[in-house]
Amino acid sequence: MPLPTDEMTEPNRSVTRRELREELEYFFARNLEVFATKDDLKAFPTKNDPKGFATKDDLKGVRDELRDHFDAVAESFKDQFDRLFDWVHATTNSLAKRVETIEDGHGNRLLGLETRVTAIELGHAPKKREEG
Numbered sequence: 241m242p243l244p245t246d247e248m249t250e251p252n253r254s255v256t257r258r259e260l261r262e263e264l265e266y267f268f269a270r271n272l273e274v275f276a277t278k279d280d281l282k283a284f285p286t287k288n289d290p291k292g293f294a295t296k297d298d299l300k301g302v303r304d305e306l307r308d309h310f311d312a313v314a315e316s317f318k319d320q321f322d323r324l325f326d327w328v329h330a331t332t333n334s335l336a337k338r339v340e341t342i343e344d345g346h347g348n349r350l351l352g353l354e355t356r357v358t359a360i361e362l363g364h365a366p367k368k369r370e371e372g
C-alpha cells in the first residue's frame with residue numbers, strides 16, 4: 241500500500257523496488273476495470289486485418305467533400321466582404337458630405353464672429369443688422 245501523503249516528507253527521493261511494486265500493485269488492483277481485456281481489443285482492426293481503416297478512396301472522398309465545403313465558405317466570405325465594402329464606402333461618402341456641410345456652416349458662422357470681434361477690438365462699432 242502506498243504511503244499516505246502526509247508521510248511523504250521528501251517527494252523527490254528515490255524509491256526502492258519494493259515501494260514501486262507495492263504502488264503498482266495497489267494501482268492495478270484499484271483500476272483493473274479501466275483496462276481493456278483481450279476480448280475487448282478483438283473488435284478493433286489490426287495491421288493484418290485492415291477492415292476498419294480508411295482506404296485511399298475514402299480519403300479522396302473526404303478531401304473532395306472538404307474542398308467543396310471550403311470553396312462554398314470562401315465564396316460566401318467574398319460575397320459578405322463585397323457587401324461590407326460597399327456599405328462602408330457608401331457610409332463614408334455620405335458621412336464626408338455631412339461633415340463638409342457642417343464645416344462649411346460653422347466656417348461661415350466663425351468668420352462672421354471673428355469679423356465682429358476684430359471690429360470690437362479695433363474700436364469700430366459692429367454694423368447692426370437691419371430687420372426687414
